[in-house]
Amino acid sequence: MSPRISVVMPVYNVEQFVKSAIESVLKQTYDNFELLIVDDRGDDNSMQICKQFIGDPRVHIIRHQTNKGLAAARNTGIRHSLGEFVAFIDSDDLWHPEKLQRHVVHLDKNPNVGLSFSRSSFIDYQGKFIDFYQMPKLFDIDAAHLLCRNPVGNGSAPVIRRSTINDIRFQPASSKNRHSCYFDENFRQSEDIECWLRIAATTSWEIEGLPEPLTYYRLNHGGLSANLEKQYASWEKMIEKARGFAPKLLKQHEESARGFQLRYLSRQAIRIGDGSAAVKLFNRAMKASPSIIRSETFKTVTTMIAAYAQWIIPAWGYIAIEAVGQKFIGILQKLRISRDGVSSEFMQQSKL
The missing domain is CATH 3.90.550.10 (Spore Coat Polysaccharide Biosynthesis Protein SpsA; Chain A)
Structure with missing residues (x-):
C-alpha cells in the first residue's frame, strides 16, 4: 500500500x-x-x-x-x-x-x-x-x-x-x-x-x-546583517518574477509588501543584536510603505521601539528590557491561542 x-x-x-x-x-x-x-x-x-x-x-x-x-x-x-x-x-x-x-x-x-x-x-x-x-x-x-x-x-x-x-x-x-x-x-x-x-x-x-x-x-x-541584505535581494527577485504571473496583484500591493518585508528584516536584525541595521531597515520600511503603521499598528510600533532602543541603549540594558517585553507578548499570544480553541493541556504536552 x-x-x-x-x-x-x-x-x-x-x-x-x-x-x-x-x-x-x-x-x-x-x-x-x-x-x-x-x-x-x-x-x-x-x-x-x-x-x-x-x-x-x-x-x-x-x-x-x-x-x-x-x-x-x-x-x-x-x-x-x-x-x-x-x-x-x-x-x-x-x-x-x-x-x-x-x-x-x-x-x-x-x-x-x-x-x-x-x-x-x-x-x-x-x-x-x-x-x-x-x-x-x-x-x-x-x-x-x-x-x-x-x-x-x-x-x-x-x-x-x-x-x-x-x-x-x-x-x-x-x-x-x-x-x-x-x-x-x-x-x-x-x-x-x-x-x-x-x-x-x-x-x-x-x-x-x-x-x-x-x-x-x-x-x-547569531547571523550577519549582510545575510539580511541577501535575503532582501532574493525577495526582490521573487517580486520581479511575480510581475510575470500576477501583474495586477503586484500593481496594487507591491509597495505594502515591500514595507512589510523590510519591517520583518528589521525584526531579524533586532534578533541578531544589530540595532543600527534594525533602524535602517525600519526606516526603509516606512519610506516604502508608511501605511503599514495603520494596518498593523502594534507590530510596527513595537518594531520601531525595539530597533531604536537596541541602537541607543547599552546591550545589558536592552537585554533586560527585551526579556520583559518578550514575556508579555508571549502571554498575549498564549491567550489568543487559547481563545482559538487550543487547550492548555496541548500547550503543556507540546513541550515534553
Whole structure:
C-alpha cells in the first residue's frame, strides 16, 4: 500500500540537529507516511546520522551528485514521492507528534484547501522552547495577504495536496535534465514564499492554517546583517518574477509588501543584536510603505521601539528590557491561542 503522506526533508550540514528532526517525524501518531531524506551533499556527518534510520521501512535516502540547494532538494523529494499529500520539514526544525494527524483531518474535511499549515512555536539553538509563537492569519487568505505577510511562515509548516502542487508544476527553460519543478531552483532564498504565492495567485486552491503550534521552528544561532541584505535581494527577485504571473496583484500591493518585508528584516536584525541595521531597515520600511503603521499598528510600533532602543541603549540594558517585553507578548499570544480553541493541556504536552 502506498503511503498517504510523503515527508520531504532536505539535509545539508545539519549534524547537530538532524537526528532530532528525523525522530520527530518517526514519532508521529499518524504513521502512514514515507520520509524522503534528500542528501544535498554537505561535508559534515549529517548523512552518517541519517543512515542510522534506514532500518525503518518508512525512511528512504535520495542522493544528489552535487549540492543544488534547498529548492532543488525539495523538488527531488517531490519527484520521488508517492503520497496523496506532501509535507516538508527542514532538517533543523521539529514537529509536534500530532502534526500529520491533524493536517490529514483538516485536508479530509476541507477538499477545497490545497495547502494546510500550522502555527509555529519558536525554539532556540539548543532546542529549548522560548514561549514565543508565529501568529499568522489562519483563514480567508488571499494572494494579497500571502504576498504581504506570508502566513505560512516557514518551510516546515505546510502539508500540501499532490494535486495542488501538480497545478503549479513547470518545466524550467534552462534545465539540462528536463525535470519538472515545483519550487524555483533559481532561488536560494525566498523559494518557499515564491511557491506559496504561485498557488494563491494562479490556482483556485484555498490556503488555511491550524491554530495549534504544531511546528517547532529553530532560530538560527547569531547571523550577519549582510545575510539580511541577501535575503532582501532574493525577495526582490521573487517580486520581479511575480510581475510575470500576477501583474495586477503586484500593481496594487507591491509597495505594502515591500514595507512589510523590510519591517520583518528589521525584526531579524533586532534578533541578531544589530540595532543600527534594525533602524535602517525600519526606516526603509516606512519610506516604502508608511501605511503599514495603520494596518498593523502594534507590530510596527513595537518594531520601531525595539530597533531604536537596541541602537541607543547599552546591550545589558536592552537585554533586560527585551526579556520583559518578550514575556508579555508571549502571554498575549498564549491567550489568543487559547481563545482559538487550543487547550492548555496541548500547550503543556507540546513541550515534553
